[in-house]
Each structure stands twice: as C-alpha cells, then as structure tokens.
Amino acid sequence: MTEEKRKLMDENGIRTDGRRWDELRPLKMEVGVVRNADGSALIEWGKNKIIAAVYGPKEMHPKHLELADRAFLKCRYHMAPFSVDERKNPAPSRREIEISKVIREALQPALFLEDYPRTAIQVYVEVLQSDGGSRVAGITASALALADAGINMRDLVVGCAVGKVDGKIVLDLNDTEDKEGSGDLPYAFMPNLNQVTLLQMDGLFTLDEFKQALDLAKVGGMKVYKLQREALLKRYFSGGGPETSTSTTEMMEEA
Amino acid sequence: MVEITRKQVIPGDVIVTGDYRPGMFVQRRGNDMVALRIGLAEIIRNDVKVIPLSGAYIPRTEDMVVGKVVNVTGYGWEADINSCFVGYLPGQFVFGRDFSPSTHDLTTRFTVGDLLLAKIEAFDRTRDPQLSIRGPGLGKIPQGEIVKITPMKVPRLIGRKGYMINMIAELTSCEIKVGQNGVIVVDGTPEGVQKAVRAIQLIEQEAHMADLTTKVQQLLGAPIGAPPTEAAGPENSGEQ
Numbered sequence: 001m002t003e004e005k006r007k008l009m010d011e012n013g014i015r016t017d018g019r020r021w022d023e024l025r026p027l028k029m030e031v032g033v034v035r036n037a038d039g040s041a042l043i044e045w046g047k048n049k050i051i052a053a054v055y056g057p058k059e060m061h062p063k064h065l066e067l068a069d070r071a072f073l074k075c076r077y078h079m080a081p082f083s084v085d086e087r088k089n090p091a092p093s094r095r096e097i098e099i100s101k102v103i104r105e106a107l108q109p110a111l112f113l114e115d116y117p118r119t120a121i122q123v124y125v126e127v128l129q130s131d132g133g134s135r136v137a138g139i140t141a142s143a144l145a146l147a148d149a150g151i152n153m154r155d156l157v158v159g160c161a162v163g164k165v166d167g168k169i170v171l172d173l174n175d176t177e178d179k180e181g182s183g184d185l186p187y188a189f190m191p192n193l194n195q196v197t198l199l200q201m202d203g204l205f206t207l208d209e210f211k212q213a214l215d216l217a218k219v220g221g222m223k224v225y226k227l228q229r230e231a232l233l234k235r236y237f238s239g240g241g242p243e244t245s246t247s248t249t250e251m252m253e254e255a
Numbered sequence: 256m257v258e259i260t261r262k263q264v265i266p267g268d269v270i271v272t273g274d275y276r277p278g279m280f281v282q283r284r285g286n287d288m289v290a291l292r293i294g295l296a297e298i299i300r301n302d303v304k305v306i307p308l309s310g311a312y313i314p315r316t317e318d319m320v321v322g323k324v325v326n327v328t329g330y331g332w333e334a335d336i337n338s339c340f341v342g343y344l345p346g347q348f349v350f351g352r353d354f355s356p357s358t359h360d361l362t363t364r365f366t367v368g369d370l371l372l373a374k375i376e377a378f379d380r381t382r383d384p385q386l387s388i389r390g391p392g393l394g395k396i397p398q399g400e401i402v403k404i405t406p407m408k409v410p411r412l413i414g415r416k417g418y419m420i421n422m423i424a425e426l427t428s429c430e431i432k433v434g435q436n437g438v439i440v441v442d443g444t445p446e447g448v449q450k451a452v453r454a455i456q457l458i459e460q461e462a463h464m465a466d467l468t469t470k471v472q473q474l475l476g477a478p479i480g481a482p483p484t485e486a487a488g489p490e491n492s493g494e495q
Contacts, residue, residue, distance in 0.1 A: 038311060057311055057339040068381070110266075112291065116313075117380050119339040147266050150310020150407065152280065152291040155267030192267040192289070229265060236293050236308050237263045237463070 008165040008177055016177065017046075021170040022216065024160075024223055025131075029141070029231035031148050039149025041231070043141040046174055047131035052141035054149040057119035071116035075104035077138055079127040099135045100125075106139050106159070106188040106198035112152035121151060132178035133161040139188045139198065140228060147232055155190035156228060157197055160221040162187065162213045164203060169212050171220045185210075187217040191225045260298040264290035270303055271296075278304030294407075308463060312338045312406035312436040314384040318375045321396070321434035322386065324365050329356040332365055334373070334386060337403070337436040344373065344386040370396040370440065372432050396432060399442035402452050404459040406437035411462045412455060419458070419468065426475040427451040450475055 009015050019025070025046030034040035037053035044050075060066035077099040081090050092100075103125060113121070123145065125138040136159025143157040163173040164183035178184055183203025189196045205213060264270055269287045277283045280292045281303050290296055292307040314320070314336065322334030322342050331345040346354040349364055365371065371386070372393050378384035388394045404412065413420050413433060424431045429443030429451045441451045454471050461467060472479045 039309070059339055059341070116339065147293055148309060150292060150307055153266035154282070154289075154291065156265065190267065192269070232265050232293060233263060 006180060008181060009168060009170075013168075015165070015170065015174075017174055021168055022219070024172045024220055025174060027224065027227055029144060029227055031144050031231050031235035037145070037149075039145040039147070039151075041141040041144035041148065043137050043144075045131070045133065045137040045140075046172075047129055048127070048134050048137045049129040050134060050137050050141050051124075051126045051128065052138060052145040053124045053126075054121065054142070054145040054151070055124075056121040056149070057116040057151070058122075060118060060120040066118045066120070069117050070113040071111075071119045071121050073104055073108055073111065073113060073121050073123070075100045075107070075123045075125070075142075077103055077125045077127070077135070079130055079134075083127045083130040099138070102198055102200065103135065103139055103142060107142055107146065107157055109195065109197050110143065110153050110155050110157045110190055111146065112154070115152050121146075121149075130175075132173040132175045132184075133159075133186065135159065136161050136186050136188060136198075140224060144228060144232060148235065155192045156225065156232075157188055158191055158221045158225045158228060159186065159188040159198065160217050160224050161185060162217045162220065164205060164209065164213070169209055169216055171216050183209075185213050185217065187214070187221065189218070189221055191222060258299075262296040262298075263294075264296045264305060265293050266291055268296075270305070271298055274301070275303045276301050278302050280305040280307055306410075307407050309405065310407050312336070314338055314340060314342070314375045314378045315435070316375050316378055318435040319393075319433070320373055320375060320386075320436040321401075321432060321438035321440055322371045322373055322436075324367050324369045324371065327361050327365070327367060329361075332361065332371075334371055336373075336384070336386075337406070337434075337438050338384075340378075340383050342373065342375070342386045343383050344371070344388065348376070348387050348389065365395060370399075370401075372396055372434070372440075392432075396440050399430075399432070399440035400448050400452060402439045402441060402455050404437050404439065404455060405462075406435065408459055408462040409433060409435055409437055411467070412439070412458050414468070419471065422468075422477075423451055423454045423471065423475070426472075426477050427454070 028044040030042045033042045034053045039054040041052050077096050079088050081087050123142050127134050139159035162185045163181050165177045165181035186200045188198035268290045270290055271288050272286050275288050282289045288303045290305045292305050294305045294307040296305050320336045322336040324332050325335045326333040334342040336342040350359050373386040373388050376385045376387035427447040427450045429441050429447045432440045441448050
C-alpha cells in the first residue's frame with residue numbers, strides 16, 4: 001500500500017489498546033447460557049461477544065445425508081447484522097462459509113464422531129459483537145459447548161491468534177491490528193494432545209517469524225485453555241453457581 | 256471395603272497414570288488414563304471410569320425406557336425414547352410368532368401418542384434400538400404425569416439399590432416409573448404427584464450436591480434417617 005500507515009506500536013512497545021506484544025485481551029467465558037441447547041457457551045474476548053450452541057446428537061435431516069459409521073458434524077458461523085459498525089447483511093457471506101468450514105475442521109479431530117453413527121451434531125456460532133480473532137474465539141466457545149453437551153471428546157480445542165504488526169510478532173490481534181497489520185495467523189490446537197487442528201496464515205512471515213509466531217500462539221493458547229477449563233469446572237462443580245445453574249428440568253409439553 | 260477415589264474431570268484430563276483398565280468414557284494414551292467427558296472419575300482397584308454429568312441418552316441393551324409411540328408402521332411401532340435413535344417395537348413381540356400384518360391390527364394395542372414402558376432388547380448402533388414389552392410391569396402406561404430429567408442423573412434418582420426412588424414413592428404414595436432415558440411417569444393422588452415431581456426436580460438440580468437424601472426427606476416432610484451404605488455416592492468427593 002502506498003498511503004502512510006498508522007503506527008500500531010509505539011516506541012515503548014505499547015499497542016493501540018495499551019497491551020504489550022505478549023498480552024491477551026480481557027477474556028471471559030461462561031458455560032450453559034442457552035437453555036434450549038444441549039450445550040452452550042458464551043465467550044467475551046476483547047470486544048468479541050460470541051455464543052456457541054450445540055444441538056445433538058440428534059436424528060439427521062435430510063435423511064439421505066446421514067453417515068452410516070459416524071455423526072455428521074454441521075457448523076455454522078454467523079455474524080449478527082449488528083455485530084459490526086456497518087450493518088452486515090444477515091445472509092451467509094463467502095467469508096462466513098469459509099469460517100464455518102474451518103471451525104468444523106478444527107473441532108472434528110477432538111470428537112468421537114464414530115460413537116454416534118447416523119446422527120447429526122450441530123454447532124452454531126453466533127457472533128453478537130465482532131472484534132479481531134472471532135474464529136478462534138468461536139472455536140474456543142464451541143469446544144466448551146460440545147463438552148457441555150456431553151459429546152465424547154479426546155480433548156478440548158483452544159484457539160488463539162498471533163500476528164505481525166509494525167514488523168513485530170504480537171499475540172492476539174485486535175480488530176485494528178487485524179485490518180491494518182501486516183499478517184495474521186489463527187491457530188487452534190488440542191492442548192493435552194499437543195496437536196494442531198487449525199493453522200491459517202494471512203500476510204507474509206519469514207520462516208523465523210513463523211516459528212516465533214507458532215511458539216507464541218502455543219503460549220497464548222495455554223493461557224486461554226486455563227480460563228476455558230475454569231469456566232467448565234465452574235459450571236459443573238461449583239455447587240449451584242449463578243443464575244445459569246438451573247438446568248433442563250421441564251415438563252413434556254403434552255403432559 | 257474397596258477404596259474409591261473420585262476426581263472432577265473434563266475431556267482431555269489425565270485421570271491417573273499407570274497400569275489401569277480403562278472403563279466407560281476413559282481412553283488409554285500410553286500409560287495415561289484420559290477422560291472423554293465432564294464428570295466424576297472413579298478409580299476402583301484397577302478400573303477407571305468416568306460418571307458423566309451431561310449428555311444425551313444413548314440406548315443400551317437391557318435398559319428400561321419410557322417411550323411415546325410416534326408412528327405405527329405395517330410391522331411394528333416406532334417410539335420416541337428421548338434419544339437420537341428411534342425405538343422400534345416389532346409386531347411379533349406383542350402378538351407372538353404368528354403375527355402377520357394382514358390379520359393383526361397394530362392400532363388395537365398401541366396407537367400414536369401412547370406411552371410405553373419398554374426394555375431395550377437389542378442395540379448395536381448400526382440399526383435403531385429394538386424394544387420389547389415382555390416382562391413384569393412393561394407395556395402401555397395408562398396415566399400419570401411426565402417429568403423429564405437429564406438421563407445422566409437417573410442413577411442418582413434411583414439411588415443405591417433403589418433407595419431414593421422407593422423412598423419418594425413411599426412418602427408420596429405414588430407409583431413412579433423411571434426410564435433410563437430420563438423420562439419418568441408419576442401416578443397417584445394430585446398432592447402426591449405434585450410432591451413427587453418436586454422431589455424429582457430437586458434431584459435434577461442438585462444431583463452433584465452432598466446430602467441429597469436428607470434434602471429430599473426434608474422436602475417430603477419425612478423423618479430424617481441415614482440411608483444405607485450411601486458412602487459411595489458422589490457426595491463424598493468433596494466438591495463445593
């Protein structure tokens with residue numbers, strides 16, 4: 001680009017939102033927020049506000065798409081029209097379709113889909129307010145929702161992004177850095193298995209920068225995992241908990 | 256007395272390392288025993304298993320389930336058993352070996368909307384579970400109030416050797432049919448049913464809490480007595 005770019009990091013190494021290169025944005029997670037879903041989670045990561053809801057395993061519709069030996073995993077990443085500054089058309093965009101696919105592929109390795117043959121598992125990721133790194137936030141929330149839904153899992157999945165701004169590798173890009181920075185590297189992995197399930201790259205990284213970015217993503221991811229764990233344990237083992245503690249007791253409608 | 260160790264786990268957690276046998280919802284990874292669900296891990300001698308705290312009902316053979324007939328086909332009935340699989344009750348199991356779709360009218364026995372207490376006769380995940388109503392107490396449920404709870408909490412509702420459910424039934428003078436699929440039918444006087452439903456809902460809400468029996472006894476206004484050998488319940492795992 002020819003135009004003069006805004007500086008994204010000052011001489012003291014402080015970023016646009018006051019963080020240092022290796023700091024995460026404020027991160028909060030809560031499990032069991034959607035009553036009607038089998039499993040759900042809310043994540044607030046920087047300015048991101050994302051709800052993930054899991055339905056299933058349930059009967060596959062349309063029937064002809066069911067798989068004889070495993071469950072069909074359906075993922076939908078969707079941004080609410082009010083999630084961005086300029087109203088977003090609610091119809092799925094090219095970008096959302098791509099993100100739905102990468103979320104599906106990031107979650108799939110963690111699931112025992114073969115334990116639920118001929119069924120469907122649906123994961124809905126609704127972005128209520130969007131900031132940088134919404135796909136990794138979506139993956140982190142979806143993993144919580146899947147665990148909440150009681151689907152057999154090898155491990156949780158944690159997402160975390162790294163990027164390059166003003167020639168430096170930094171952790172967890174915000175929206176400005178994502179748009180004006182020179183590179184973005186979303187990363188998702190299974191922390192206990194130490195296996196990568198999502199690795200995308202946008203922009204140019206030298207091999208050294210890439211290696212440095214990957215290491216930083218792992219370190220950041222482990223911090224996210226710690227909070228993810230806490231959120232899940234809080235929901236199930238804190239003896240009641242806040243307003244979301246009442247669960248699925250209800251009468252069958254025809255009773 | 257066998258030593259039981261309990262631990263709160265989430266998917267991916269290593270429960271214990273060493274020479275153990277992986278049971279339900281546990282996978283061996285090298286020497287590690289890894290949990291696949293959120294729940295309480297239990298180590299009894301060499302066996303490691305996880306008692307899950309959430310999840311849908313997956314049928315198992317010999318389970319008792321409460322199902323609702325949703326479709327009558329030429330050869331049998333299809334029942335909603337609160338699962339991702341539809342239960343199938345073949346005509347032969349009701350009319351006997353000489354069943355023929357042309358001579359027997361299936362709707363004379365059960366029609367759409369009827370409630371059934373049935374047993375899972377066979378299930379291997381490749382086909383829908385087969386139901387049977389042969390056995391004492393099995394068959395059509397004529398009346399009662401339906402309560403649904405998380406299927407994973409049914410063992411808690413039943414209690415050690417049926418202690419909890421028998422206690423509720425006795426104190427409320429209700430007949431309670433519990434399906435492993437989390438569907439429960441309560442029948443009795445209106446006051447009794449109301450009390451029993453409240454007790455069941457209490458168990459649903461506080462399944463992971465200590466002193467559940469006492470709380471239920473309090474709710475039902477019964478003299479508080481210690482349950483027999485409740486020591487092995489999840490109460491003792493020291494949560495909160």
